[in-house]
Amino acid sequence: MILNGFLLKNPLRVKGFLLIGLLLFFLSNSFISFSQSAEAEKNFAVCKVCHNIDGPKLIGPTLKGVTERREEAWLIKFIQNSQALIDAGDPVAVKVWEENNKIPMPPNALNEEQIKDLLLYIEAGGKVAGSEVTAEVAVEEEHAISYDEATEEFLAEMKSNDYRHMQATFIAMIILILVSLFDLVVTKFVTQKWILIVIMMIALIVSGEVVFVEATNLGRQQYYQPEQPIWFSHKVHSGQNQIDCQYCHFTADKSMHAGIPPVQVCLNCHNQVRKGKITGTVEIDKIHAAWNDKKPIEWVKVHNLPDHAYFNHAQHVNVGKVECNDCHGPVEKMDEIMQVNDLGMGWCVACHRDREIQFSNKFYEQYTQLQEAVSSGELKRVTVMEIGGDECQKCHY
DSSP: OHHHHHHHHOHHHHHHHHHHHHHHHHHHHHHHHHOOOHHHHHHHHHHTTTOOSSSSOOSSOOOTTHHHHSOHHHHHHHHHOHHHHHHTTOHHHHHHHHHTTTOOOOOOOOOHHHHHHHHHHHHTTSOOOHHHHHHHHHHHHHHHHHTTTOOHHHHHHHHHHHHHHHHHHHHHHHHHHHHHHHIIIIIOOOSOHHHHHHHHHHHHHHHHHHHHHHHHTTTOOTTOOOOOSSOOOHIIIIIISOOOHHHHSTTTTTSSSOOOOOHHHHHHHHTTOOOBTTTBTHHHHHHHHHHHHTOOOOOOOOOOOOTTOOOOHHIIIIISOOOHHHHHOOGGGOSSOOOOSOOOHHHHHHHHHHOBOOTTSGGGGGOHHHHHHHHHTSOSOOBGGGGTTTOHHHHOO
16 A cells, blocks of 8 residues: 555656666676676687687587586686696586596686686677777787788798898999909009099998998897797697787796797697698697607797897796787797897897886886886886896896
8 A cells, every 4th residue: 555655646756766777777787798898808819729609619618608507706716727626626627627638727817807807708609898899909900910911921031132132232342342453453444543442442331331240140040940840830829729829938927938838738739639721630740749759849949049148038028018029020920930030139229218118017116216207297208228228237247
């Protein structure tokens, strides 16, 4: 009776409550369905090497409905470090591990919020709200387009052109000097001796520059592309399959060296993927042969620095937030890896002069004076140079 009386006396208020309730309901549902960000799509690029959201089983199980089958707290722990749960004897983790040929999922350096976002992305069938995608995806596409010209064939042509131009220039200068000397002493066709002297001086300067450039390149290996013991295509793995660089080079963010992946890392995928579209079974069989013989694959290192130069991958990846392509070039466009940049001191120093540091990184909190200078407008930006990026002892000690 009381409820009927309230409804009869306050019809507008009741309608208002109903509208607000419906609005809140739709907003809450839309938030649940589409709160995932473009970062989730980027993070899933690593997952999709082994998992489909909705499709046939790959190395790992299909993920459709995983948020219904498993509790969120368990999924977070499993995604962060599945091996830890397996070692601890978690029955669900052990069951999943056994059902998938006892291949453990590599650990992921994702926090809880990132994993929750990733689970929402999976729950939504691999779709991201349009407003979240535009900026970041556009930037990634722009970079991808800019790398289209930097193919392996283009780099190889650059290599041959550079050598050809240097050799041709040096030979031409030597010929000019000899011809001028011969005419000056023997034939004497040119009556004005100063013309021959000027020609010889110019030729000496140019040939001297060629010698200087070649001398400074001693020990450098720009365009170096050695033959590897196994034909491994970065274009297929990093480009087409979008495997994150640090999945294979897993010490890049914690060690001086990026690290060469052991055979076990290769077998995480190739224990199931036994045939390649390009090479068939020949190259993948070499991986299994190395595992059976208990011998490491003798990969040939491509990017080498002199012994007197110190370089730390972890410092650049973690602190500097340097992207792999900044130093190694468009790896995702190469089959066999080639050293694109000369990696000389001038190249490194030029990067330090131009690269801006981000004070949002906790490592830079100690530079309080520089932060205050930026806050006050005294400095527009701070580069690596301002924090000692040109000091000799930083790289040579």
